Amino acid sequence: MEAQAVQVLRYSATLHSNNPKLEKTGTNGSLRMFGGFKKQLFVSSKLQSAKPSANIRRRTASLVVACSHNNIPASALEYGSFHSSVEEKLILKIKSQEIEPYLSGRCIYLVGMMASGKTTVGRILSEALSYSFYDSDALVVKEVGGISVTDIFKHYGEPFFRNKETEVLQKVSIMHRHLISTGGGAVVRPINWKYMQQGISVWLDVPVEVLTQRITAEGTDSRPLLHYEGGDAYTKTITHLSSLFEERSEAYANANVKVSLENMAAKLGRRDVLDLSPTAIAMECQCISQALEQIKGFLIGEDGF
Ligand SMILES: Nc1ncnc2c1ncn2[C@@H]1O[C@H](COP(=O)(O)OP(=O)(O)O)[C@@H](O)[C@H]1O
Ligand SMILES: O=C(O)C1=C[C@@H](OP(=O)(O)O)[C@@H](O)[C@H](O)C1
Numbered sequence: 001m002e003a004q005a006v007q008v009l010r011y012s013a014t015l016h017s018n019n020p021k022l023e024k025t026g027t028n029g030s031l032r033m034f035g036g037f038k039k040q041l042f043v044s045s046k047l048q049s050a051k052p053s054a055n056i057r058r059r060t061a062s063l064v065v066a067c068s069h070n071n072i073p074a075s076a077l078e079y080g081s082f083h084s085s086v087e088e089k090l091i092l093k094i095k096s097q098e099i100e101p102y103l104s105g106r107c108i109y110l111v112g113m114m115a116s117g118k119t120t121v122g123r124i125l126s127e128a129l130s131y132s133f134y135d136s137d138a139l140v141v142k143e144v145g146g147i148s149v150t151d152i153f154k155h156y157g158e159p160f161f162r163n164k165e166t167e168v169l170q171k172v173s174i175m176h177r178h179l180i181s182t183g184g185g186a187v188v189r190p191i192n193w194k195y196m197q198q199g200i201s202v203w204l205d206v207p208v209e210v211l212t213q214r215i216t217a218e219g220t221d222s223r224p225l226l227h228y229e230g231g232d233a234y235t236k237t238i239t240h241l242s243s244l245f246e247e248r249s250e251a252y253a254n255a256n257v258k259v260s261l262e263n264m265a266a267k268l269g270r271r272d273v274l275d276l277s278p279t280a281i282a283m284e285c286q287c288i289s290q291a292l293e294q295i296k297g298f299l300i301g302e303d304g305f
């Protein structure tokens with residue numbers, strides 16, 4: 001089992017009996033594993049007790065499954081993975097179907113600082129919406145013949161990269177059913193907004209401290225604006241990110257929708273924004289987009305257009 005696979009699966013097992021013994025053993029429950037576990041896997045499960053009820057033949061119980069592999073306990077495997085539950089994914093799919101008529105195939109642009117999760121969240125969201133996913137950095141790299149972003153900055157300079165970024169956004173703006181994870185600096189050029197406004201833009205607003213933690217964990221090799229030799233990586237990264245955020249926050253606020261991780265964490269009663277899974281964030285993006293589209297539809301109807 002890949003370490004990044006989900007280690008704790010939560011699912012609802014429908015028990016086709018009202019016999020409490022079956023509840024304990026869970027023999028009539030069905031467990032579907034995702035991710036194609038090919039290797040030996042030890043699964044321990046705990047069935048949370050459901051209150052007995054006189055005349056039900058079908059009842060739903062919640063099962064928490066912890067997996068371990070090669071004698072590595074689940075807690076160790078959990079490092080670096082996300083707890084994207086099956087329920088979250090299901091809700092996301094349902095939300096996607098609800099939002100579809102309002103979107104009418106318009107592209108979605110995710111904007112936000114480096115490491116705000118545009119790529120991670122974007123992939124999940126695009127899959128749920130059956131949209132094609134594109135990373136604008138990857139499109140620039142392709143245009144320049146496969147040279148990495150870091151090398152483009154190094155050999156051709158930032159203005160060259162920015163011009164390519166604008167070209168890419170222009171090309172994408174005439175497409176439909178595309179979800180684009182933009183580069184963190186794409187919001188700075190007003191011309192880019194002209195293109196992004198053809199679709200719906202969503203700002204992933206993540207506290208600088210969280211961005212810094214993510215970037216220090218990943219390293220700065222692929223992020224030329226933060227790549228320095230020597231010194232304390234955390235301090236340098238947080239200092240630079242804070243000033244970049246100050247310069248750009250007004251530009252990010254141009255987005256049609258803002259998804260604030262701090263607000264989400266508070267709303268969901270989580271202690272920390274680090275407790276949020278990418279799927280939960282993707283779901284929030286959709287809820288807000290839908291609200292936005294409904295308001296727009298109402299206004300258009302009222303004006304009689
Ligand atoms: N909701 C999240 N919770 C925890 N880590 C996340 C989350 N979203 C993204 N990450 C991690 O943060 C890092 C940067 O994410 P990425 O999607 O590449 O950001 P961006 O595309 O905005 O630069 C990756 O290591 C990713 O796994
Ligand atoms: O913030 C920025 O100016 C940049 C962000 C990067 O994209 P990500 O936000 O995907 O890391 C990439 O476009 C380039 O390194 C510049």
